[in-house]
Every structure is written in structure tokens, then in C-alpha cells.
Amino acid sequence: MSRTDLAVRTPAGHESQTMLLGVFMVSILHNIVHLAFGVVGFLLSRTAQGAYRYLVGCGVVYLLLWVYGLVIDHDSAANFVPLNTADNWLHLLLGIGMIGLGLALGRGAGKRARHH
Template structure:
């Protein structure tokens, strides 16, 4: 059945709509962010858990002993994950989540490069491991959004 965004929705044998690969990708990214947000609040998975602050570079907590986190950082992951799951309901919003979220992560990568790690501007907080992860997430999300939307458009003979 044709959709306003040019994508196709197919019906399974049970009569329910099947998700496009674009929607599945947004759902998966959202689920991972939800998981990361929850894991950031679990002692043991997050090292130095007792030294976690609400925000700022003074938080010594590190998810998996690598990525600097704070309560605010974890809440942002939870909200970003929930947004991904909600936006995965439609192909158009799934595309916006992946590409827009990718742009946000590239901006966070740039932010992490230019701020002083010990300055009050590092309120999220981020460290070098976070910066590399933000770069990879940004590029990966944008690539997934663009490539999966092009593949869907090619399959249906439509253009964006």
C-alpha cells in the first residue's frame, strides 16, 4: 500500500503492517539508547557509580569503565531512545530520527572537541571515548537513514 512518504507498507499474514528497514533501524537505535540509559544507572556496569553527579565534568562515573556519564547524560540517552522508538512508527519520522539524530551527534562530537574537558562548558559530560563514539554514531545514523530511505525509494520507484 503506497504511503505519503513514497515508502511501501506490506501486510503480514496476520493483517498487521510490517515495518520498513528504515523503521527497524530507528527502532533498533532507539532501543540501544534506552538500554544504554538504563545501564548508566547500574552500579558495576557503570564504574565509580558513587561518584556520579547530576551534570558536569566532575562526574567520575564511567559506563563500562570507558564513557563518562552523569545523571543528565543517562536521562538524555533514555529520552533519545524513547524518541527513536516513537519515531519508528512511520518511515518518514524514522528517517528524520536517524538523519536528524546523526546531525545532533556530529554537533556533540564537535562540541566535545572544542570545549575544555575540565571547564564548566562540559556539562553533559564527555571524554575522548565519548567523542569518538559520537562521531561514529553521527556518521552511522546519517548513513543508515540516507541509504535505507534510498533503498526503499528504489524498490518502490519513487524519489525523495
């Protein structure tokens, strides 16, 4: 196996050819990012205000990842997570969905907390 073959098969960085469901590019770093989102979500879910902050804050981060994915060259070292077009669409939908849910449900949670 040549050194080039090893570089293509590395599980981290933009050169990772590992795919989830044959659509989404993944790597060790990508998995760590999603694991961090999950841990933060778990910790902030203890209160309505924390859940609201998680949804809106992480929604904004996903929208930033979407913009980042649009402006970088997917074959460059700048694509360190790595991202592809499917990831970009997923980040856009997650960002809009999370912010929308946070705003829609956050208002009701705040009113319920004041009435108890």
C-alpha cells in the same frame, strides 16, 4: 567526608567520575539525554519517513556533540553532559553511521512506499 569529596562524587555534571565500562563518562544528565534519544527513536520508528528523519536528524545531533566535545575543555563547567575522548569518538561514529543508514535505507523505503 569533605565537601570536595562530595563534589567529585556527584552523579551530575562534568565533575562526575562515574564511568560506563571504565571508558565512557556518564552522569544523570548524560543518561537523560540518551533516554530522550531512545524515546524519540521509538516514537518515530512507526513510519519509514519518521525512522529516516530520526536517523539523519539524530546523526546530525551526534556530529554536533562530537564537535562540541572537541572544542570544550573537558575539565570546565562547559562540559555539562559530561564528555570525554571516548564519548567524542562514539559520537563521531554514531553520527556518521546514523546519517549513512538513514540515507542508504531512506531511499529504498520511499520507493517501497510508493509502490504499495
